[in-house]
Amino acid sequence: MEKQNVHYSQLGLVNTKAIFEKAMAGKYAIPAYNFNNLEQLQAIITACADTNSPVIIQVSKGARNYANETMLRFMAMGAVRMAREMGSNIPICLHLDHGDSYDLCVSCIESGFSSVMIDGSHLPYDENVALTKKVVEYAHQFDVSVEGELGVLAGIEDEVAAEHSTYTKPEQVEDFVKKTGVDSLAISIGTSHGAYKFKLKPGESVPPLRFDILDECEKRIPGFPIVLHGASSIVQEYVVMINSYGGKMDGAVGVPEEQLRQAAASAVCKINIDSDGRLAFTAKIRECFAKDPKEFDPRKYLGEARKELVKLIRHKNEAVLGSAGKA
Numbered sequence: 181m182e183k184q185n186v187h188y189s190q191l192g193l194v195n196t197k198a199i200f201e202k203a204m205a206g207k208y209a210i211p212a213y214n215f216n217n218l219e220q221l222q223a224i225i226t227a228c229a230d231t232n233s234p235v236i237i238q239v240s241k242g243a244r245n246y247a248n249e250t251m252l253r254f255m256a257m258g259a260v261r262m263a264r265e266m267g268s269n270i271p272i273c274l275h276l277d278h279g280d281s282y283d284l285c286v287s288c289i290e291s292g293f294s295s296v297m298i299d300g301s302h303l304p305y306d307e308n309v310a311l312t313k314k315v316v317e318y319a320h321q322f323d324v325s326v327e328g329e330l331g332v333l334a335g336i337e338d339e340v341a342a343e344h345s346t347y348t349k350p351e352q353v354e355d356f357v358k359k360t361g362v363d364s365l366a367i368s369i370g371t372s373h374g375a376y377k378f379k380l381k382p383g384e385s386v387p388p389l390r391f392d393i394l395d396e397c398e399k400r401i402p403g404f405p406i407v408l409h410g411a412s413s414i415v416q417e418y419v420v421m422i423n424s425y426g427g428k429m430d431g432a433v434g435v436p437e438e439q440l441r442q443a444a445a446s447a448v449c450k451i452n453i454d455s456d457g458r459l460a461f462t463a464k465i466r467e468c469f470a471k472d473p474k475e476f477d478p479r480k481y482l483g484e485a486r487k488e489l490v491k492l493i494r495h496k497n498e499a500v501l502g503s504a505g506k507a
C-alpha cells in the first residue's frame with residue numbers, strides 16, 4: 181500500500197506563526213512536549229485542554245522509528261479530535277524535534293507535520309545555513325514552520341548526541357535568520373539534554389543559564405521567536421521516587437523552575453520538555469511494581485503513569501511556562 185500525503189490543516193493542526201506571536205506579546209512560552217506512545221499523548225492533550233494551553237506535540241527521529249510514522253500521524257489526528265470532544269479548542273502543533281536531514285523533514289511534512297526542526301547546529305556555519313535554507317524553501321511552500329539551531333547543547337539522547345557544547349554566538353544570529361528564513365531559532369545558553377544537566381560537587385547549586393547571551397541574541401533579532409531545548413527541571417521528587425523503588429539516578433539535576441520562568445517571560449517562545457515526562461512516568465511505574473509485585477495489567481501501571489504526567493504538565497503550564505489560559 182502506498183503512503184498517502186496529507187497537509188497538516190486536514191488534520192486540524194496549526195503551524196507556529198500565530199501561537200508564537202501571541203506568546204511573544206503575552207510574555208509566556210508555548211510548551212513543547214515530546215511523546216512516543218499513546219499514554220504520553222493522552223496526558224499531554226488532557227492537561228493542555230484542562231489548562232486551556234496551546235501546545236506543541238513533538239516527535240524525535242527516534243520516536244518516529246519507535247512508533248511508526250503512519251501510526252503517529254493518526255495519533256496526532258486523534259489528539260486533535262480528543263481535545264475537541266473534550267470541548268477544547270486549543271491550538272495543537274505537530275513538530276519534528278531535531279530533524280537531522282532534508283529528507284526526514286520532507287517526509288514529515290508530507291505526512292502531516294505542521295512544523296519541523298532542522299538541526300544543523302553541529303555543522304560548520306555555512307553548511308548549517310545552506311541546509312536550513314533548503315528545508316525552509318520546501319516547508320514554506322506548504323506553510324509549515326521551521327526551527328533552526330545555532331550553538332550546540334551538551335548531553336546524550338538516543339538520536340541526539342553532543343559531546344561538547346558551544347554557546348550560541350550572538351553575532352551570528354541576525355545573519356542566520358536573514359539568510360535561512362527560519363521561523364524560530366533554538367539557542368544554546370547552558371542547558372543540555374537528558375537528566376544529568378550539571379555536574380555538581382556536594383553543596384554546589386545549579387549555575388545560572390547564560391541570560392546575557394539570550395539578551396544579546398534578543399537585541400540582534402528583536403521580536404524573533406527563540407527556542408529553549410534541554411529545559412526539563414529534573415523534578416527531584418521523581419528522582420527520589422525512582423531511586424527509592426530500585427532505580428539508580430544519582431546526581432540527576434536540571435534547570436530550576438525560576439530560571440525557566442525568566443526565560444518564558446523573554447523572547448523564548450517555545451520550551452522543550454521531554455526528560456521530566458520520562459521521569460514522572462518511570463517513577464510511577466516503579467512505584468506500582470514495588471507496591472504490587474503481582475500487577476501485570478499494563479492499564480494499571482501505565483494508567484498511574486499517565487495520571488502523574490497530567491499532573492506534571494498542568495503544573496508546567498500553570499506555574500512555569502505561563503501558557504495556561506492562553507489558548
Ligand code: G3H
Nearest residue numbers: 240242337338339340454
Ligand atoms: O532532544 C531530544 C529529545 O529528548 C528526544 O530524545 O531522541 O531519545 O527521542 P530521543
Ligand code: 13P
Nearest residue numbers: 374409410411412454455
Ligand atoms: P530535556 O531532556 O531537558 O527534557 O530536553 C528535551 C528537548 O530539548 C527536546 O528537544
Ligand code: ZN
Nearest residue numbers: 373409410452
Ligand atoms: Zn532538544
